[in-house]
Amino acid sequence: MKLYGYFRSSAAYRVRIALNLKGIAYEPVIVNLLKGDNKTDAYRALHPQAKVPTLETDEGDVLIQSPAILEWIEERYPEPSLLPGDAVARARIRAACAIVACDIHPLNNLPAMGWLRERLGADDAAVNAWYAHWITQGFAALERMIAPAPFAFGPQPTLADLHxxxxxxxxxxxxxxxxxxxxxxxxxxxxxxxPAFAAAAPQNQPDAT
Amino acid sequence: MKLYGYFRSSAAYRVRIALNLKGIAYEPVIVNLLKGDNKTDAYRALHPQAKVPTLETDEGDVLIQSPAILEWIEERYPEPSLLPGDAVARARIRAACAIVACDIHPLNNLPAMGWLRERLGADDAAVNAWYAHWITQGFAALERMIAPAPFAFGPQPTLADLHxxxxxxxxxxxxxxxxxxxxxxxxxxxxxxxPAFAAAAPQNQPDAT
Incomplete structure (x- = not known):
């Protein structure tokens, strides 16, 4: 299995943690977003949005978008479960994930911040205020939804923790x-x-700077 | 079952379509976002982000975040499936959903556009350019990922169509x-x-203006 990622990409970081928690070996393929490795025709052929991560499975299937990749990992490798419990428990975990994956991260991603600077003339202070706002808003909701024990939803890590x-x-x-x-x-x-989280941390990746 | 929503909310619209496709009856509860119905203490007690939709199940469970609600609906009411096929097929459908739910919609949501206007001084033209950009970028990728037959991933509607x-x-x-x-x-x-899509359309909701 190959994981195309970048050490600082949140979405790639999530997938690294999931693969580690499941004990799935993978080959990391570095896509340096700052150098534009993702903008090549070869990479665009894999990922139509030219984003990371992309997961290439052992069967040669190419999967994109971390929410979809994480659900695939959970379906294909069910143990240990990252979505434990009944349907309602799973919905609570997925809601926590969506707060990060939908309501925080896309607003703070490189393309959005680039637009603020280049098209709206935002300076560092304005960009940092925007960045902090979405985290603070999302975290305020998350803080009400989780009950560390010690992980967000109980004694074992779930998809929520890796978001x-x-x-x-x-x-x-x-x-x-x-x-x-x-x-x-x-x-x-x-x-x-x-250890699954520590091994996935940005500073422990081969492309860390 | 109660669905707290607003006729123009994309996320509520998705859930309405899913409930209709599954043939699940629900009571619509109108939360007028422009009037601030979502900012009351009573509503915040249901939804820690003060967003729509919120689904209150027949068992009294309160679920938030459309990606989580849609997966709950699929798990609790599996027929007709909105995630048909094997794990890879499901990952492709979920990737299409995530492009809309993560990479387009949150950037074009009311809070983000409000920030652009109020904090960054964006005028109508600048806000519209931002709005169009994320749709155009996301749709360009989606266009490469779907093969209408007649729905996005085949002869039956999936979660992708309702995004x-x-x-x-x-x-x-x-x-x-x-x-x-x-x-x-x-x-x-x-x-x-x-008919499931038509009945869920904004203009056919009780709060349509």
Missing amino acids: IVPQVFNARRFSVPLEAFPKIRAVDEACAAH | IVPQVFNARRFSVPLEAFPKIRAVDEACAAH
């Missing part, structure tokens, strides 16, 4: 205050001590 | 050119002729 950890990484990188989110910080701390 | 149709509605509302997307337009046309 929270990369988003906390981004928040810290941009100095977004996290004092108001003790539960989120507790989850992040529990995950940091888990 | 595409509300996004096309939004594109038309903001006069975003769709000439470059004949497959997306064909899917939208096929869905328009389907």
Whole structure:
């Protein structure tokens, strides 16, 4: 299995954690977004949005979009489950994921921030305020939805944890205050001590700078 | 079952279509976003983000976030399937959904556009350019991923169709050119002729203005 990613991509980071939690070996393929590796015709043939991650399975299927890739991993490799419980429990986990994957991350992604700078003349302060706003809004909701024990939804990591950890990484990188989110910080701390999360961290990737 | 929604909300529109396709009766509860119905303490107690939709099940469970609600509907009411096929086929459908739900819609949502106007001084032309950009980018990828037959992924509607149709509605509302997307337009046309989609359309809701 090949995972096309970039060390700092949140979406690739999520998938790395999931593969590690499932004990699935994969070959990392580095796509340097800052150098435009994703804009080549060869990469666009794999991913029509020229984003990361892309997962190429052992059967040669090419999968894109982290929410879809994570559900595929869960269906194809059900143990240990990252969506444990009944349908309602799974919906609560998926809702936490969607807050990060829909309502925080896309707004703070490179293309959106590039547009703010280039088309709307936003300076660093304005971009940082935008960045912090979506994290703060989303985390305020998440903080009400989780109950660290020690992971977001209980004694085992779920898809929620592997969305929270990369988003906390981004928040810290941009100095977004996290004092108001003790539960989120507790989850992040529990995950940091888990080898599957540690091995997936940006600083531990071959392309880390 | 109660669906808290707003006629023009894309995310609520998706859930209405899914419930109709499954033949599930529900009571619509109108949350007028322009009047701030979602900002009341009572509504915030249901939805920590004060967004729509919220689904209250017959068992009294309160579910938020359309991606999570749609997966719950699919798990709880499996027939007719909105995620047909094997794990790879399902991943392709979910990837199409995520392009709309993550990479288009959150960037074009009311809070993001409000920020552009109020904090970055964007005028109508700048906001419309932003709005059109994310639709055009996402649709360009989607156009390569679907093969109308007549629905996006075959002879029956899937979760992909119920993401595409509300996004096309939004594109038309903001006069975003769709000439470059004949497959997306064909899917939208096929869905328009389907009673489950027609009954869910914004103009057919009790709160339509």
